[in-house]
Amino acid sequence: MPKHETPMVDQLESGPWPSFVSEIKRQSEARHQKAKEMEEAGKPYQIPVDVCDDLLGVLEMSFKDGTTHWKHGGIVGVFGYGGGVIGRYCDQPEMFPGVAHFHTMRVNQPAGKYYTTEYLRQICDLWDFRGSGLTNMHGSTGDIVLLGTRTEQLEEIFGTLTHEMDQDLGGSGSNLRTPACCLGESRCEFACYDTQELCYQLTMEYQDELHRPAFPYKFKFKFDGCPNGCVASIARSDMSFIGTWRDEIRIDQEAVAAYIGGELKPNAGAHASRDWGPFDIQKEVIDLCPSQCMRLEDGKLIIDNKECVRCMHCINTMPRALRIGNDRGLSILVGAKAPILDGAQMGSLLVPFIKAEPPYDEIKEIIENIWDWWMEEGKNRERLGELIKRQGFQKLLEVTGIKPVPQHVQEPRHNPYIFWKEEEVPGGWQRDIKEFRKLHQR
């Protein structure tokens, strides 16, 4: 018999898809079943046993009332840290004591999200003992999200994480948020740099920014190994690092012929669930190239590399025939954000190509120049992308010491936001009117 009647919440279980309601009910059942065992083992639950039941109860009540019963924010955190814990309280604590406090903890996920089963067991045991047992693997920030605990448990959890598990909290609030990356070279032949290494090194370098807020608002780094962008850094991070190459796509003409002849399956067989007919390289690859830089000559594939815009379509379709170039590095884009103010924004290209080699000093220099500018000029709760819009992309180029290049402009003679300055023009803005009139009538 459930603690609260939840007919509206229960309806969310009725579709063919997985349901978080079913999962919370499973956790509730397991939690009640294990309560005695935990007590006998000398590790009684540190927060109420019916936390999951109350969570469903408060959700049902919110559906009924058409309003939230959560209060966000507050003075919750661990000593010396300005982030990593997000305070949440229920505004009906007498009715739902299990969720009177229901704080979230963000735990910094390892680069590439590789775990040992031992680690996962440890984190689940800790969260069963000191939290609700409900987790989010992973939150949209990339962190391991531990959902639901009480204020007095925070330091205890932090102690176990740091001292026994070598594990730090992630970022929240006006901090550098937990950097996130794709699997990179560990699994993927498209990776143009070691995303996990760069993610790890920048996480370690900027520990102070991660834990002690001094920014006008949030700031996110994300790392994509190639332009396929599996972590969508171009849309989701203030500073996005996307792998690329500056030489030529490597072509294996024998494999091209094998794709044309049908011996090799396109997309490595990924779309084989129905019959698409024989592979047509003209229709499925060459005609789809956004910059039309490919052609077939005497059965050989020719690519005009300087026109390639790194859309990745040909490489994804024929991975055995086409491979990323050898001179690899990354592009840096800045200013992406979600649509709270001014609508969503994609990143703008700041650095077309930079080598990604330890100790990454050049990359760090760009980051720190941007931060100095944003910390100085950014208004409260203003994202980097909004500051770039307000003061201009040219200002960003100035503070980073980067020269304008054609790649900074989407198309010529359209919104020319990069202007000459007087000192850059021979003779400045002054002219000898007499000399001018010799050539031009009034």
Place this chain on the structure above:
Amino acid sequence: MDKEAAKQAIVDFINSKSKSKSKFYFNDFTKVLPDMKTREVKKLLTQLINEGVLEFWSSGSTTMYGLAGAGKQHATEGEE
């Protein structure tokens, strides 16, 4: 300005606003100490937090600073 004087300036600033505000953005403090680099201001604030003089307040998306114990605590938020 030496460190102690700067810390005092931060606390004095917060006290001077105590009638209208109890939580402040980081940027508010850089304006109190305009000659200091932002990183230095952050170090001072961190020290004050560690000494227990100040405390963080976080909404989850934005973090603010205030005197420890000052202002409305979570239990009375939004109530007079």
